[in-house]
Every structure is written in structure tokens, then in C-alpha cells.
Amino acid sequence: MALPQAKQDALAARIAGLSFASEGWLGAARGEALARLSAMGLPAKRDEYWRYTDPSGLVAVDAPRAAVFDDSDESPVFDGIDRLKIVFVDGVFDAGASDDLRLAGVEIERLAKAGGADIHWARDLYGVLEARGQVPVQRPLAALNSAFATDGVLIRVTAKAAKPVSLIYVHKSETSDAILHHCVKVESGAEITILENGPAAARFSKVLEVEVAEGARFHHIRAQGRDHERRAVTHVFARLGAGALFKSFTLTANGVLTRNEAVIELAGDEAVAHVAGAAVGDGNFHHDDTVFVTHAAERCESRQVFKKVLKNGAVGVFQGKILVKPGAQKTDGYQISQSLLLDEDSQFLAKPELEIYADDVKCSHGSTSGAIDEVALFYLRSRGVPERVAQSLLVLAFLAEAIAEIEDEAIAEDIRARLEGWLHRHEH
Amino acid sequence: MLRIKNLAVKLEEEDKQILRGVDLTIGAGEVHAIMGPNGSGKSTLSYVLAGREGYEVTEGSATLEGEELLEMEPEERAAAGLFLAFQYPVEIPGVGNMTFLRTAVNAQRKARGEEEMSAGEFLKVVREKAKKLKIDADMLKRPVNVGFSGGEKKRNEILQMAMLEPKMCILDETDSGLDVDAMKLVSDGVNALRDEGRAFLVITHYQRLLDHIKPDVVHIMAAGRIVKTGGPELALEVEHNGYADILAEVQ
Ligand SMILES: Nc1ncnc2c1ncn2[C@@H]1O[C@H](COP(=O)(O)OP(=O)(O)O)[C@@H](O)[C@H]1O
Ligand SMILES: [Mg+2]
Numbered sequence: 053m054a055l056p057q058a059k060q061d062a063l064a065a066r067i068a069g070l071s072f073a074s075e076g077w078l079g080a081a082r083g084e085a086l087a088r089l090s091a092m093g094l095p096a097k098r099d100e101y102w103r104y105t106d107p108s109g110l111v112a113v114d115a116p117r118a119a120v121f122d123d124s125d126e127s128p129v130f131d132g133i134d135r136l137k138i139v140f141v142d143g144v145f146d147a148g149a150s151d152d153l154r155l156a157g158v159e160i161e162r163l164a165k166a167g168g169a170d171i172h173w174a175r176d177l178y179g180v181l182e183a184r185g186q187v188p189v190q191r192p193l194a195a196l197n198s199a200f201a202t203d204g205v206l207i208r209v210t211a212k213a214a215k216p217v218s219l220i221y222v223h224k225s226e227t228s229d230a231i232l233h234h235c236v237k238v239e240s241g242a243e244i245t246i247l248e249n250g251p252a253a254a255r256f257s258k259v260l261e262v263e264v265a266e267g268a269r270f271h272h273i274r275a276q277g278r279d280h281e282r283r284a285v286t287h288v289f290a291r292l293g294a295g296a297l298f299k300s301f302t303l304t305a306n307g308v309l310t311r312n313e314a315v316i317e318l319a320g321d322e323a324v325a326h327v328a329g330a331a332v333g334d335g336n337f338h339h340d341d342t343v344f345v346t347h348a349a350e351r352c353e354s355r356q357v358f359k360k361v362l363k364n365g366a367v368g369v370f371q372g373k374i375l376v377k378p379g380a381q382k383t384d385g386y387q388i389s390q391s392l393l394l395d396e397d398s399q400f401l402a403k404p405e406l407e408i409y410a411d412d413v414k415c416s417h418g419s420t421s422g423a424i425d426e427v428a429l430f431y432l433r434s435r436g437v438p439e440r441v442a443q444s445l446l447v448l449a450f451l452a453e454a455i456a457e458i459e460d461e462a463i464a465e466d467i468r469a470r471l472e473g474w475l476h477r478h479e480h
Numbered sequence: 481m482l483r484i485k486n487l488a489v490k491l492e493e494e495d496k497q498i499l500r501g502v503d504l505t506i507g508a509g510e511v512h513a514i515m516g517p518n519g520s521g522k523s524t525l526s527y528v529l530a531g532r533e534g535y536e537v538t539e540g541s542a543t544l545e546g547e548e549l550l551e552m553e554p555e556e557r558a559a560a561g562l563f564l565a566f567q568y569p570v571e572i573p574g575v576g577n578m579t580f581l582r583t584a585v586n587a588q589r590k591a592r593g594e595e596e597m598s599a600g601e602f603l604k605v606v607r608e609k610a611k612k613l614k615i616d617a618d619m620l621k622r623p624v625n626v627g628f629s630g631g632e633k634k635r636n637e638i639l640q641m642a643m644l645e646p647k648m649c650i651l652d653e654t655d656s657g658l659d660v661d662a663m664k665l666v667s668d669g670v671n672a673l674r675d676e677g678r679a680f681l682v683i684t685h686y687q688r689l690l691d692h693i694k695p696d697v698v699h700i701m702a703a704g705r706i707v708k709t710g711g712p713e714l715a716l717e718v719e720h721n722g723y724a725d726i727l728a729e730v731q
Contacts, residue, residue, distance in 0.1 A: 426533070434530045435588045
């Protein structure tokens with residue numbers, strides 16, 4: 053079915069200025085992504101999964117301006133963690149600031165250099181999980197990313213990585229429009245932690261495709277930076293083999309617009325996938341978590357834990373689905389989305405969905421929206437805890453279930469400290 | 481220590497008068513008990529003193545060592561030395577009991593211009609005091625009062641009191657829901673804190689608790705007023721005859 057002319061024109065305008073690298077196998081994968089995108093067109097407010105989030109800032113021809121935020125009052129996140137650093141400034145790889153891309157048990161290639169090289173494992177991954185993730189819900193911005201990403205990293209893990217690989221996204225230009233695409237393949241029995249942090253650009257599009265093979269373990273922790281005006285659309289596509297583990301946690305503090313999608317397929321028996329997020333927003337903040345977990349094998353476990361703290365008109369969105377395919381018996385699916393509204397101007401919109409085609413499954417979901425517990429607040433204050441400290445304690449307690457999804461205690465502690473800092477700065 | 485004068489309180493949201501002129505003076509080192517029928521305003525009195533929202537003081541004053549309590553924030557009252565053991569201790573999911581205790585102890589110290597307790601010192605003191613109240617390490621680690629039995633919650637209140645070492649301790653029906661052994665633990669905890677510089681106001685329905693924590697003065701509260709004041713024998717009278725005789729006599 054051909055797209056209406058208006059949609060074709062909007063898409064043509066959006067991609068006119070983007071460079072399309074047609075070289076090698078990657079060029080072919082990009083071509084397929086472009087074909088997918090052309091068939092779908094850009095997302096619009098009328099689309100079923102864009103009703104709560106206006107995509108206009110994400111689909112506009114030019115990235116809306118975003119002032120660069122000075123976050124030097126705080127030490128950079130993950131600073132104390134021994135890690136291999138890969139730095140992108142406004143989406144451009146910064147060799148000088150990055151470490152040598154060498155790590156025992158891990159192969160790291162830059163996407164920008166991969167087109168000509170024959171990286172066979174990446175051929176089976178780049179754009180492949182993204183394409184699978186287009187059904188049943190279309191994700192045009194992910195296809196756009198696959199077609200036009202300018203760089204990224206291809207990471208193959210063959211053993212237990214000695215330290216985390218840390219992707220650092222620096223934002224320096226008020227008009228930068230960055231598109232990065234990463235692929236991670238964790239081979240059978242291997243294990244890696246990927247860290248991501250920083251605002252990246254005025255507008256940032258990022259796709260992360262992750263294949264976690266049998267018995268492999270993948271950990272992902274990211275902090276999306278403190279820039280107030282930046283916009284971001286990110287996708288994580290993951291496919292898990294038998295007994296594989298996937299854990300992803302995202303901290304979002306500030307940002308005019310954030311759309312984080314996670315599309316996870318439990319393809320092997322007894323795989324475990326946990327996705328979690330803690331988002332804190334004050335004022336002009338719109339944060340959207342859109343999650344789709346597919347149980348396609350037996351005895352798998354999935355957890356979605358999303359918590360948002362909103363004030364001064366901030367808006368939180370959660371669209372989360374658990375799909376249990378026929379035959380995915382003994383599925384254990386859990387989903388919780390909650391918001392803590394610190395005033396009456398803020399808003400939480402939730403769309404939890406369950407679709408189950410197997411009879412022997414355990415699935416639960418819940419969504420709540422509430423204010424701070426005044427009785428608990430008084431109890432703490434009656435013990436001498438100042439109101440603001442008491443409030444912070446209660447907010448952190450509210451977020452605790454999401455933070456608990458981070459396995460590494462040092463990283464969890466770091467994330468907690470970020471949240472404390474944010475709460476301290478946004479007391480009024 | 482505590483001086484309450486003609487305290488009148490109504491609900492903020494409704495036109496409902498709850499306290500109708502309470503007068504009460506408690507000296508340092510003294511233990512006073514308040515007894516009275518359900519709904520007479522005992523908990524309201526303790527909440528108003530601690531600074532809970534939702535009440536409007538229409539008349540009167542309450543001072544702690546000469547300082548007006550009613551104008552202070554709840555945390556300031558605590559730092560000034562006031563402590564309320566809640567009739568219904570509050571559950572706080574996600575906040576560890578230990579974190580809570582340490583935050584409270586150090587916040588009060590800070591407010592008083594004292595040095596904060598180090599983590600090591602705190603741990604030592606809390607373990608020692610918890611042991612006396614038969615509060616195990618697991619209860620210290622768990623979120624505040626979450627999943628605690630009624631008796632555990634009350635013991636946890638006494639542990640907080642022991643850690644905070646307040647000057648004026650108000651215990652609101654700390655004995656309700658306690659079995660004999662727990663009652664003994666709680667009373668021992670309270671008695672261990674009794675000294676010249678500290679005062680207690682014990683709200684209870686039962687003589688039982690007062691067998692363990694011997695009061696100097698007993699007050700009877702009814703319909704928002706202290707209607708009768710006497711010695712420990714007054715509690716015995718209530719125990720034997722209930723409130724009816726006393727209330728009839730007062731009217
Ligand atoms: N927040 C409140 N809302 C409505 N009624 C209240 C509230 N607090 C107290 N009351 C009422 O005030 C009266 C005194 O209650 P309370 O102080 O709890 O009595 P006691 O502790 O002596 O049993 C009761 O009639 C009670 O229902
Ligand atoms: Mg009461």
C-alpha cells in the first residue's frame with residue numbers, strides 16, 4: 053500500500069539532508085531499512101503508540117535547538133567504575149577521549165568502518181532485530197536509524213568481559229542531530245556490562261540491537277544526561293537464547309522529550325529479561341517508556357519495572373505489553389508502572405497490556421499514580437528528619453524497586469547518588 | 481518540662497471540636513499517665529503536640545522547657561526533645577529501618593549543633609539497644625515496620641526512643657496488642673530511660689502497663705478534657721470500676 057503523498061513528502065524532507073552510506077554488506081542492510089521506513093512513513097500523533105507522545109520534535113527536519121547544560125557541579129556518572137570508554141561528541145567518535153578499543157574476550161569495531169569489512173556476525177544482527185521488532189507494532193524511527201546511522205559500535209563478546217564497556221555521549225552543539233546504532237552479540241556463556249551515559253546531542257536517535265546467546269548474560273545501565281532541552285528517541289531490540297539473561301536499567305533525569313522503546317524477545321527456554329527505568333522530571337519534561345516483551349519459549353521470566361517522579365507539569369508515559377505466544381508455557385511475566393506525582397500539575401499516562409495465548413502462565417501487571425504518603429512523611433519528621441530529607445527518603449524508596457534491578461552494587465549506589473542530587477536540586 | 485495550658489483543638493477540615501481546654505503540667509523526672517474512654521481525644525492530644533497536620537489549635541499553648549511547641553515544625557519539636565511513640569506505627573516500604581534510625585539520630589544531632597554519629601559507633605549502639613528489646617538483625621534491615629507484627633512495631637517504637645534519647649516521651653497505647661512478655665520488654669525499655677531529666681506521658685487503657693511503669697500522676701480524659709487527676713490509685717479504680725463512676729462523679 054502506497055503512503056499518502058503528504059507522508060511521502062514529510063519523509064523525503066526529513067531524510068533529504070541525511071547521508072546514506074551504501075558501501076558493502078552494511079549498505080545492503082541500510083537499503084532494506086530504508087525500504088521499511090519508506091513503507092511506513094514517519095510516526096504521527098494519530099498512530100496508536102504515539103497518542104500520548106507528540107513525535108513532532110523527533111520527526112522535524114531540523115533538530116530543535118537545545119542549550120548545552122553545564123553539569124560540572126557533579127562528578128560524571130560511572131566515574132568511579134573501571135571501564136573501557138568510548139566517547140562520541142554530538143554523535144561523532146572522539147578517538148582522543150576514547151580508550152583503545154581492546155578488551156580481553158571482547159571484539160569492538162566501529163560501525164563507520166564496518167561497511168567494507170566482513171564482520172559476519174554483525175551481518176546477521178544489524179537491522180535484523182530491528183526488522184523483527186517492526187511486527188506487530190511499527191517503529192519507523194528505528195528503521196530510520198538503521199538506514200542513516202553515522203556511527204556506533206559492533207561488540208562481540210566471547211568470554212566474561214574484564215570490565216564494562218562504557219559509551220559516553222557528549223553534547224556540545226546546540227543544533228546537533230546524532231544518529232548512532234550499536235550491535236552487541238554475547239556469545240554462548242559470555243557476559244558483558246554496557247554502560248551508556250550523556251545527553252549525546254540536541255536530538256539523539258539511538259538503536260541498540262542485542263543478541264544474547266544460550267546461557268549468556270547481558271547487563272545494561274544507562275543515564276541519559278542532565279540536559280533539560282535535549283530530545284531523544286532510543287530503541288533496544290533484544291533476542292534471548294535458552295537460559296540467557298538480559299537486564300537493562302535506565303535513569304532519566306531531565307530532557308524535554310524522551311522516548312525509550314524496548315523490544316525484547318525471549319526466544320529460548322528459561323531465558324530471563326528484566327527492563328527497568330527510573331525517570332525524574334521537573335517542569336518541561338516528557339518521558340515515554342514503550343516496552344514490548346514477547347514470550348516465545350517455555351519457562352521464561354520477564355519483569356518490567358518503571359517508576360517516574362513528576363512535578364511542575366512534567367508528563368510521564370508508559371506503554372508496556374507482555375505477549376505470550378502459543379506454547380510459551382510456564383511463562384512468568386511481571387509488569388509494574390508507577391508514578392509519584394509531587395503536585396497536581398503533573399500527569400502520568402499508562403497503557404499496560406497483556407496478550408496471552410498459552411494456558412499455563414503467570415502474568416501480573418499493575419499501574420498506579422499517587423502522591424507522597426503524608427502519614428509516612430509525618431512519621432519521619434516526628435523523628436527529627438527534616439521535611440526535605442524525609443521527602444527524598446520517600447522518593448528514593450518509591451524508586452527502589454527499579455534501582456534494585458541493577459545487579460552491581462557500586463553502579464546502583466552511583467545511580468542512587470544521582471537521584472539524591474537531583475532531588476536536592478529540585479526541592480522547590 | 482511540658483506545660484499545656486487550656487489547649488483547644490478542632491479538626492481543620494470539619495467543624496468538630498476534639499480538645500476542649502486541656503491543662504496539664506509534667507515536671508522533669510515525672511511519669512504521668514492518661515486514661516480515658518475511646519474517642520476522648522488522647523491520641524489527638526499526642527498528635528497535636530507532635531505537630532501532625534489536619535488539626536487547628538483554636539486556643540491555648542503547649543511549651544517544652546519554656547519553648548512554644550505549637551509554632552514549631554514536627555522535626556523541630558523532635559530536635560527540641562519531644563518524642564511520640566505512635567499508637568499505630570507507620571509502615572514505610574523501601575526505607576530500611578537502619579537507614580531511618582541513623583538519618584533521624586544524625587538529623588537531630590545536627591539540628592542541635594552536635595556532631596553526627598559515625599557509622600561504626602551508630603551500629604554498635606543500635607545493636608546493643610536492639611538486643612535488649614529482642615529486635616533481631618533482620619528487623620533492623622527490613623523496611624520500617626513493613627511486615628512487623630503488632631508487638632514488633634511497638635518494640636521498634638521503643639528502640640527509636642532509646643536511640644533518640646528524648647526529654648519528653650509520649651507513649652500512645654504502646655501496650656495495646658502486646659503479650660505479657662512483650663509488655664515486659666517494652667516496660668523495661670521505658671524504665672531504663674527514666675531519669676531526673678526526662679519525663680513521660682503514658683496513654684493507656686490498662687493498669688497492667690502501669691504495674692511496670694509506675695506513674696507519679698494519673699489523669700482521666702473524657703470528651704476532650706482532663707476531668708480528674710490523682711495518684712496511681714486512680715488507675716486501680718478505673719481498672720476495677722471502669723470510667724462510668726468517675727464520669728458520673730465529675731458531671
Ligand atoms: N483526623 C480525624 N478525622 C476525623 N475524626 C477524627 C480525626 N482525629 C480524631 N478524630 C475524632 O476525634 C475524637 C478523638 O479521637 P482520638 O484522639 O483518636 O481519641 P482516643 O485516642 O482518646 O481514642 C474521636 O471522635 C475521633 O473520631
Ligand atoms: Mg487513641
